Amino acid sequence: MSGDFWFDALLGVLLLVLALATIQARQLAAAVMLYVVFGLMLALAWARLGAADLALAEAAIGAGLTGALLFSALARQPKSITPPVRAGKMAPLAALMLCISMGTVLGWTLWQLPLQPAHSQLPAALEQLGSSGTEHLVTAVLLNFRAWDTLLELLVLLLALLGTRLVAAPEPAALQHWPLARQWSIRLLPLLVLVAFFVLWRGATAPGGAFQAGALLAAALVVLRLNGQLPMLSFGAWWVRALILAGVLAFLLAGLLSLWLNWQPEQAVQWLSWPLPLAKGLILLIELCATLAIGLTLTLLVVGERKELTA
Amino acid sequence: MMAWLGGVLLMLGLLFFLAGSFGVLRFPDVFSRLHAVTKADTLGLGFIVLGLGVLQQDWQRFLLMLLIWGLVMLSGTISCQLLGQYGRDQTRDHEESAE
Amino acid sequence: MSLVHWYLLIAAALWGIGCYGLIRGPELLRRIIALNLMGAAVFLVMVTLAARTEPADGVLHALVLTGLVVAVSATAFALALVARTLSEQA
Numbered sequence: 001m002s003g004d005f006w007f008d009a010l011l012g013v014l015l016l017v018l019a020l021a022t023i024q025a026r027q028l029a030a031a032v033m034l035y036v037v038f039g040l041m042l043a044l045a046w047a048r049l050g051a052a053d054l055a056l057a058e059a060a061i062g063a064g065l066t067g068a069l070l071f072s073a074l075a076r077q078p079k080s081i082t083p084p085v086r087a088g089k090m091a092p093l094a095a096l097m098l099c100i101s102m103g104t105v106l107g108w109t110l111w112q113l114p115l116q117p118a119h120s121q122l123p124a125a126l127e128q129l130g131s132s133g134t135e136h137l138v139t140a141v142l143l144n145f146r147a148w149d150t151l152l153e154l155l156v157l158l159l160a161l162l163g164t165r166l167v168a169a170p171e172p173a174a175l176q177h178w179p180l181a182r183q184w185s186i187r188l189l190p191l192l193v194l195v196a197f198f199v200l201w202r203g204a205t206a207p208g209g210a211f212q213a214g215a216l217l218a219a220a221l222v223v224l225r226l227n228g229q230l231p232m233l234s235f236g237a238w239w240v241r242a243l244i245l246a247g248v249l250a251f252l253l254a255g256l257l258s259l260w261l262n263w264q265p266e267q268a269v270q271w272l273s274w275p276l277p278l279a280k281g282l283i284l285l286i287e288l289c290a291t292l293a294i295g296l297t298l299t300l301l302v303v304g305e306r307k308e309l310t311a
Numbered sequence: 312m313m314a315w316l317g318g319v320l321l322m323l324g325l326l327f328f329l330a331g332s333f334g335v336l337r338f339p340d341v342f343s344r345l346h347a348v349t350k351a352d353t354l355g356l357g358f359i360v361l362g363l364g365v366l367q368q369d370w371q372r373f374l375l376m377l378l379i380w381g382l383v384m385l386s387g388t389i390s391c392q393l394l395g396q397y398g399r400d401q402t403r404d405h406e407e408s409a410e
Numbered sequence: 411m412s413l414v415h416w417y418l419l420i421a422a423a424l425w426g427i428g429c430y431g432l433i434r435g436p437e438l439l440r441r442i443i444a445l446n447l448m449g450a451a452v453f454l455v456m457v458t459l460a461a462r463t464e465p466a467d468g469v470l471h472a473l474v475l476t477g478l479v480v481a482v483s484a485t486a487f488a489l490a491l492v493a494r495t496l497s498e499q500a
Binding site for chain 3: 046059061078092095096098099100104134137140157167193211294301
């Protein structure tokens with residue numbers, strides 16, 4: 001039994017135990033904390049399976065920002081809610097049977113998958129990597145081969161933000177401000193900004209990219225806002241709205257530009273296919289705008305002011 | 312020889328982590344648990360960083376790992392202080408309402 | 411049992427656990443966390459399938475990265491809905 005075997009076995013079991021503990025924890029705050037730990041262990045699993053960008057993104061977005069979202073949701077819950085009662089004796093048994101059987105069917109189905117993929121897009125993608133504008137495959141897929149998916153993903157982020165503003169959930173109670181936390185967040189800010197832009201820059205050649213960088217910026221802004229060091233990021237400010245839209249707009253403008261440059265009469269138009277000499281510059285520009293947009297959007301999702309849109 | 316030393320340092324780090332976890336489980340109140348977890352975990356991480364540095368022998372990566380250790384130490388300290396303040400306020404409210 | 415099979419089984423079990431949490435609740439927040447667990451299980455399946463080739467399949471990694479960000483957006487919106495629902499009930 002090699003070291004690899006023990007590591008994978010323990011990591012798998014740990015993931016399952018943490019998931020069970022999250023579901024069964026008696027206090028909601030404990031469940032949220034266990035979920036954050038689960039997210040970090042999942043980041044370890046991503047690193048083990050060779051997905052370095054995913055490990056970065058999971059630690060920053062999946063564990064960090066989702067944890068902050070969940071805690072802020074916990075803080076917003078009014079104290080007067082009576083805790084819901086769990087159902088009688090038969091319901092848990094039925095649910096358990098159902099989930100065990102579904103999990104078993106799923107596991108059996110997944111077991112049938114071949115150990116060598118029958119069709120993989122990897123060789124074709126690697127072939128076209130040289131002409132894509134970046135050297136890193138994941139960035140090339142995100143911003144060149146599957147740029148359409150990334151554009152729609154930025155749109156989904158924007159829609160989620162607009163949705164939270166429309167729903168107008170109540171504000172959490174004001175926090176008391178500790179001077180130590182304020183000093184720490186001031187020291188942390190330049191470091192986080194530096195690391196964020198470094199991760200963005202490295203996304204062209206090594207694991208990294210716009211999403212991880214945006215999440216780091218959002219972390220810095222959320223900590224500042226929670227400590228009361230950042231004035232309310234109000235939607236009324238023109239620069240807030242401009243930055244939120246920057247990612248989608250940059251994408252659309254780049255798409256239109258490449259449509260215009262690539263246009264040849266009597267040939268099918270290709271949406272979001274960058275012309276070869278401009279590919280690197282376009283990708284960098286889009287990534288920069290996307291980073292700022294993602295950072296601000298994620299910040300507003302966690303700590304934005306909730307003002308109802310009046311007619 | 313270096314591999315042996317690295318292994319020993321990693322084991323020491325593991326020992327400190329285990330000690331910290333035992334402390335969290337066994338100590339009676341918030342403050343002693345905080346004390347156990349921050350001190351032991353920071354020292355354990357330091358030993359693990361040393362062990363990894365000895366094992367892989369690239370001084371730039373070692374400096375980066377030391378920087379990570381420094382950041383974990385600082386954020387652990389700050390969090391411990393904030394949690395301790397919160398715990399003190401909680402126990403004070405508890406005692407006041409019990410009177 | 412190979413690495414791929416082990417992680418696929420873990421993903422199936424994780425999905426089952428998430429499904430159980432979704433059904434049982436009882437708080438809405440716990441159900442949202444359970445949904446996130448199910449999403450994590452699906453991502454684990456995709457990344458494990460990507461790990462079958464050497465080097466790992468970057469196309470699937472990019473898709474999971476997109477999925478991660480969409481999951482966070484959906485969670486944020488769901489939490490806003492939960493907060494509004496609970497404040498209306500109170």
